[in-house]
Amino acid sequence: MNLKKQAQQIIEQVGGKENIQAATHCVTRLRLSLHDESKVNQEELEKLEAVKGSFSTNGQFQVVIGQGTVDKVYKEMVELGVGEASKDDVKQASSEKMNPLQKAIKTLADIFIPILPAIVTAGLLMGIHNILAQEDIFYDGQSLIAVHPQWADLAGIINLIANTAFAFLPGLIGWSAVKKFGGNPLLGIVLGLILVHPELLNAWDYGNAVKEGRVPTWNLFGLEVEKIGYQGQVLPVLLASYVLAKIEVFLRNRIPDSVQLLVVGPVALLVTGFLTFIAIGPLMFGLGNTITDGLVWVFDQFSAIGGLLYGALYPLLVVTGMHHTFLAVDVQLIGSTGSTFLWPILALSNISQGSAAFGVWLATKNENLKGLSVSSGVSAWLGITEPALFGVNLRYKFPFIAALVSSAIAGMYITIQSVRANSIGVGGVPGIVSIQNSGWISFIIGMVIVIVIPFVVTYVMAKRKKI
Structure with missing residues (x-):
């Protein structure tokens, strides 16, 4: 041309x-x-x-x-x-x-997208470890490494590599968030690592420590401050990073260049650190747990409705760009409960968009559209849906509707079956490795739903409309 x-x-x-x-x-x-x-x-x-x-x-x-x-x-x-x-x-x-809402969503996207490769890689590796270490996959009542102990050390190393991104997640978020807010990203890394320092009580042990009355504290001139870490938490490090960046920028604009190295970093980090342990951390820790508990309660009490709505809404969230906010929710769920029930629905939704694009590919006689449909379909099955969404499905509308309906049906089904993911992986066909093995059969049935329904409906409609 x-x-x-x-x-x-x-x-x-x-x-x-x-x-x-x-x-x-x-x-x-x-x-x-x-x-x-x-x-x-x-x-x-x-x-x-x-x-x-x-x-x-x-x-x-x-x-x-x-x-x-x-x-x-x-x-x-x-x-x-x-x-x-x-x-x-x-x-x-x-x-x-x-508008303010769009700016807030874009801010979250700008923070989490740069660290997404580390989280997805960790999720895939955790999936591999789970295959090796979970029972009832290869042998009844036993795991692969229990039957073949020579594989145990290999599984242990994989687990160590996989867990690192989640164990030090506040460090990753701190780097990206402080960079986004205009501060020094290295100070953001330090802030994040401070929140998971080994001397702090691990956040996952906090509940038991409260019951047993053994939560360690600092005494700051009569003020009792709990000495706890924020492993797996998102909100504390996000707000702390914002505060750190603003303090740093404020000082940088007022301190002479000759002494900035001696003043800006130490003061910004000290002030932010004290504020975080005294106020920001406890408040955001409580808010994060409240949000998590609320989501878990809704999906426990109204699982069918929750799965149906999230499956139907997720493609619309992608269209508006709001889907990035739910990455933070998934991370918070994994950090607080050890798994997420939202991400499996996301994975099936992505597959449904790819299947609809494949329906267009098989039905159309337009060579340009064929090429776009097959390439975007493959991309969606591997977790990137925008080419299929905007290049094919929304363009003709009925493929998008077919994918949305199938995603809602599959989301309702797998939520009723309590399908959960141990981690965030590739949001498409390979995502099954991140699913808890007890939910594999149900997840595969969900995959069949989002492959067959949108493909068949789109193919028939495309033939009728002669696109």
Whole structure:
């Protein structure tokens, strides 16, 4: 295709060069910050040969082009007079148009997405360890390492590597959060590690320690401060990181450069540390446990409704970008209860979107759509649903609805069956390794639901509509 002509037509259909505030691209999409999105002619835009779909999210208008082609189209747009910008420039321009809720969601996403590879890797490795160490997988009433003890040390090393990201999770969150809030990320790491220091009472032992009356304390001039850690907790380190970053920035702007190294870091860390152990930690620890207990109670008392609603709502959360907030919820659930009942529904929802895209792939005679559908379907089955969602399913609507309905049905079923995940893994077909082995059969039945229903419904509808 004529890439220069395609670039010119894209510019025209998004309202012209004067409507483009900033433009960049990722692996598959143009990312545009527009002055006025109402000027976009989305219907004509998506008729262009180079365009596989388009959508607006978090203040950005994104145009799906495809890997390999998007950077060429972007270069043509720059030559046509569109100003070249970085991803940070576009994010900054887009954030100015967000409401407070969108900004809060984006903040959480910006904190958790950078540490997601570590969490997912840990989840997959924990899944491998569980296969080796859990009973009734290979042998009745026994684990693989019990029958073959020569595998025990290998399983132990895998478990050590896998548990590290979760054991020191506040360190990862502290690094990412302080960086996001404008502070020194190294101080964020130190703050996070302070909250899981070995001298502190482990958070997982806190309940028993309270019952037995053996919670250690510091005596700060008559003020009793509990000497506990915050392993597996999200909220304490998030708020503490915000406080640390703001104190650091405040001091950095007022302390002479010559003595900043001696003053800024020590003062910021000391003040934040005292505030965290005295107030921030206990308050956020209580709030986090209240939220966790509330979710557990709802899903225990109304499991069918909870699973149905979350299965139906999750694709909509992805569309709005709000799904990132639930990563923090999953992490909090795992830290507090040792497992999560939300993440298995997420994994099935992702599979359903991929299955709907595969239905389009088999039914359509459009070669461009075939290529987009099969590649985005594979991506969704491996946990990345945006290409399938925005490039195929939402574009034709009925594939998205078929996937949403199947996700709701499967979510209701696996929640009734008490399917839980020990960790967060790849949110698609490989996610089964993160599921507790007692729920494997139910999870596989859920997978059958989200593979068959959206695929068949989408295929039949696509044939009828002749897309």
